[in-house]
Amino acid sequence: MATIYEVSKLAGVSLATVSRVINNNTPVREATRIKVLEAMDKLGYHPNSVAQSLASSRSNSIGIVVSELNGPFFGTLLSDIETAFRKAGKHVIIAAGHSDEKLEKESISFLQSRNCDALILHVEAVSDDYLTELADKDVPFVLLNRFVPSLYQRCITLNNQHGGYLATQHLLQLGHTNIGYISGPMWKHDAEQRYNGHLRALAEFAINSSQSVFYEGDYHEKGGADGMTQLLNTDPQITAVVCANDEMAAGAMTAARELGRSLPEQLSVVGFDNVNFSHYMCPKLTTVDYPIGGMGQMASRWVLKNVYQQKLGDIQNVFEPRLIQRDSAAAAK
Amino acid sequence: MATIYEVSKLAGVSLATVSRVINNNTPVREATRIKVLEAMDKLGYHPNSVAQSLASSRSNSIGIVVSELNGPFFGTLLSDIETAFRKAGKHVIIAAGHSDEKLEKESISFLQSRNCDALILHVEAVSDDYLTELADKDVPFVLLNRFVPSLYQRCITLNNQHGGYLATQHLLQLGHTNIGYISGPMWKHDAEQRYNGHLRALAEFAINSSQSVFYEGDYHEKGGADGMTQLLNTDPQITAVVCANDEMAAGAMTAARELGRSLPEQLSVVGFDNVNFSHYMCPKLTTVDYPIGGMGQMASRWVLKNVYQQKLGDIQNVFEPRLIQRDSAAAAK
DNA sequence: CTGTTAGCGCATTCAT
DNA sequence: ATGAATGCGCTAACAG
Numbered sequence: 001m002a003t004i005y006e007v008s009k010l011a012g013v014s015l016a017t018v019s020r021v022i023n024n025n026t027p028v029r030e031a032t033r034i035k036v037l038e039a040m041d042k043l044g045y046h047p048n049s050v051a052q053s054l055a056s057s058r059s060n061s062i063g064i065v066v067s068e069l070n071g072p073f074f075g076t077l078l079s080d081i082e083t084a085f086r087k088a089g090k091h092v093i094i095a096a097g098h099s100d101e102k103l104e105k106e107s108i109s110f111l112q113s114r115n116c117d118a119l120i121l122h123v124e125a126v127s128d129d130y131l132t133e134l135a136d137k138d139v140p141f142v143l144l145n146r147f148v149p150s151l152y153q154r155c156i157t158l159n160n161q162h163g164g165y166l167a168t169q170h171l172l173q174l175g176h177t178n179i180g181y182i183s184g185p186m187w188k189h190d191a192e193q194r195y196n197g198h199l200r201a202l203a204e205f206a207i208n209s210s211q212s213v214f215y216e217g218d219y220h221e222k223g224g225a226d227g228m229t230q231l232l233n234t235d236p237q238i239t240a241v242v243c244a245n246d247e248m249a250a251g252a253m254t255a256a257r258e259l260g261r262s263l264p265e266q267l268s269v270v271g272f273d274n275v276n277f278s279h280y281m282c283p284k285l286t287t288v289d290y291p292i293g294g295m296g297q298m299a300s301r302w303v304l305k306n307v308y309q310q311k312l313g314d315i316q317n318v319f320e321p322r323l324i325q326r327d328s329a330a331a332a333k
Numbered sequence: 334m335a336t337i338y339e340v341s342k343l344a345g346v347s348l349a350t351v352s353r354v355i356n357n358n359t360p361v362r363e364a365t366r367i368k369v370l371e372a373m374d375k376l377g378y379h380p381n382s383v384a385q386s387l388a389s390s391r392s393n394s395i396g397i398v399v400s401e402l403n404g405p406f407f408g409t410l411l412s413d414i415e416t417a418f419r420k421a422g423k424h425v426i427i428a429a430g431h432s433d434e435k436l437e438k439e440s441i442s443f444l445q446s447r448n449c450d451a452l453i454l455h456v457e458a459v460s461d462d463y464l465t466e467l468a469d470k471d472v473p474f475v476l477l478n479r480f481v482p483s484l485y486q487r488c489i490t491l492n493n494q495h496g497g498y499l500a501t502q503h504l505l506q507l508g509h510t511n512i513g514y515i516s517g518p519m520w521k522h523d524a525e526q527r528y529n530g531h532l533r534a535l536a537e538f539a540i541n542s543s544q545s546v547f548y549e550g551d552y553h554e555k556g557g558a559d560g561m562t563q564l565l566n567t568d569p570q571i572t573a574v575v576c577a578n579d580e581m582a583a584g585a586m587t588a589a590r591e592l593g594r595s596l597p598e599q600l601s602v603v604g605f606d607n608v609n610f611s612h613y614m615c616p617k618l619t620t621v622d623y624p625i626g627g628m629g630q631m632a633s634r635w636v637l638k639n640v641y642q643q644k645l646g647d648i649q650n651v652f653e654p655r656l657i658q659r660d661s662a663a664a665a666k
Numbered sequence: 667c668t669g670t671t672a673g674c675g676c677a678t679t680c681a682t
Numbered sequence: 683a684t685g686a687a688t689g690c691g692c693t694a695a696c697a698g
Binding site: 346347348349350353359360361362365384386387388389390 | 667668669670671673674675676
């Protein structure tokens with residue numbers, strides 16, 4: 001691999017000048033710039049990004065921690081983040097936190113030791129205190145889907161409460177009054193908030209929430225299936241169920257069908273997230289859209305703006321969910 | 334951030350000794366090792382990986398090029414690759430090639446400029462010649478789902494031909510004789526091979542392949558839907574359709590239903606890939622399993638073994654697909 | 667087993 | 683506008 005030194009020799013200029021045309025940050029006479037560019041070209045020169053990093057104390061890399069790499073959700077997120085940074089010549093290093101406190105911390109320190117210029121964190125298990133302390137260290141970071149009061153400027157969140165509200169409101173408007181709820185693990189903030197939204201909708205329609213059956217699931221297919229089974233056993237009169245995410249909705253729908261319910265005639269189901277396979281399900285899932293891609297782009301913008309000083313538009317900290325009506329929720333009889 | 338120099342001062346040893354206990358590659362007296370470790374601890378020292386890379390000309394990073402970051406397929410792949418390397422203290426840099434020659438080349442050179450120690454490539458658009466030339470350069474790489482004769486030791490492939498065979502054989506054994514085929518873009522090797530397997534099965538059962546209707550799709554849902562529509566128009570007698578991937582199967586099934594066919598009673602469908610949502614579909618999709626996770630692990634092993642000299646088991650270059658029987662394929666009347 | 671020394675490839679003052 | 687000099691933090695001979 002050719003070095004900047006060889007380029008400078010071939011171009012007959014100093015090493016510093018070559019650096020200048022590379023970084024394009026100091027005036028260089030057009031004639032010499034061309035000489036340098038030609039030399040670089042002739043040698044097939046590519047700057048060594050590692051050396052650049054060491055000299056500039058900038059790695060041009062952004063670390064991302066997500067819960068899981070597989071799953072429909074993070075694919076969309078990563079895709080949009082990668083596109084945004086790639087355009088800016090930065091690269092993305094990924095690590096999985098698996099919703100586990102120890103693994104999340106390990107991921108973060110792993111990324112720190114990699115000298116990332118910034119971190120984008122979708123973490124669930126570490127505490128607010130831990131994050132607040134982390135903010136005092138030197139690595140800048142943004143939080144995705146997590147609200148920490150003291151760090152509010154760097155939180156990009158979804159209005160989960162309103163999402164939960166929308167799902168239940170939709171069923172209520174369809175005339176359902178006996179609505180079950182399958183939540184995510186309640187220690188997760190989003191699960192709690194989505195459920196709160198559900199309760200608010202119920203209250204607004206003057207439905208006594210104790211009438212409503214609740215099951216705490218795991219955000220996975222199995223939890224949805226178990227939840228539906230239990231809900232239907234507890235109260236066979238249920239005509240609709242809200243699931244706190246699409247995966248559970250998938251499991252719930254399968255279970256309901258196995259228990260002899262026809263969908264959506266006898267039982268309506270609403271999901272949450274609008275993952276890419278939600279319209280493959282049948283009936284096609286009515287769900288609440290989680291604009292994860294847009295949120296990833298916003299997180300990227302935060303980094304580009306605050307860490308790399310690019311002049312970009314304002315940061316939108318909270319995103320609004322939106323109901324996607326498909327075929328799994330029908331009017332109550 | 335503390336440096337190795339500060340550690341050496343605090344521990345009262347030389348800078349080289351500190352480096353030795355970090356890298357743990359040269360004998361160091363236990364007593365001094367402890368002194369050093371304590372000093373590192375007291376200073377909260379973490380080696381600067383950028384400086385390590387520059388000095389050792391090793392970045393401990395592996396570049397990955399996949400077609401898309403979203404989609405069910407690559408999530409599984411990336412997840413397994415990340416896990417494997419993370420365990421080894423390496424990190425993964427990802428880039429999307431979007432099945433486009435220009436973008437794939439850009440991704441590769443981007444990763445090269447990042448001084449990756451090795452590349453794992455799932456590329457479709459670049460030519461064999463390009464890859465052969467790349468092999469003469471200094472970056473080692475493995476190829477996923479791509480066979481280049483001159484590079485056979487570094488190709489991790491699926492026996493796509495056999496997969497196509499399995500899908501069609503299954504339908505044939507169920508008594509179907511009028512089988513349509515919706516392929517992927519035929520310029521992609523896997524699409525071509527899967528189709529060849531289909532033809533082989535047909536031949537084996539003495540079915541004249543001209544009887545069989547063919548549609549060239551795009552590996553996406555839309556292509557599947559269009560394909561099914563056209564197939565059913567061309568030959569309404571078709572009782573079964575093989576789709577070259579699950580996404581197209583999803584589109585095809587929707588289209589078939591819209592055309593009034595009941596599944597699987599009037600029409601059987603078999604997919605390919607066994608992506609994570611294939612069992613959410615209804616009827617649950619009968620498909621051919623593509624062990625992408627295992628192949629990713631194998632690619633990781635190749636890198637760990639050939640680039641980082643870890644002693645590991647043998648490399649398995651070709652993986653076998655396997656039929657997953659679910660509910661979308663039924664016996665012919 | 668440990669210390670000394672010399673770069674790795676580049677960005678960045680400070681001069682000119 | 684350009685060149686010379688210095689150092690980023692660490693690894694890797696080479697001595698001892």
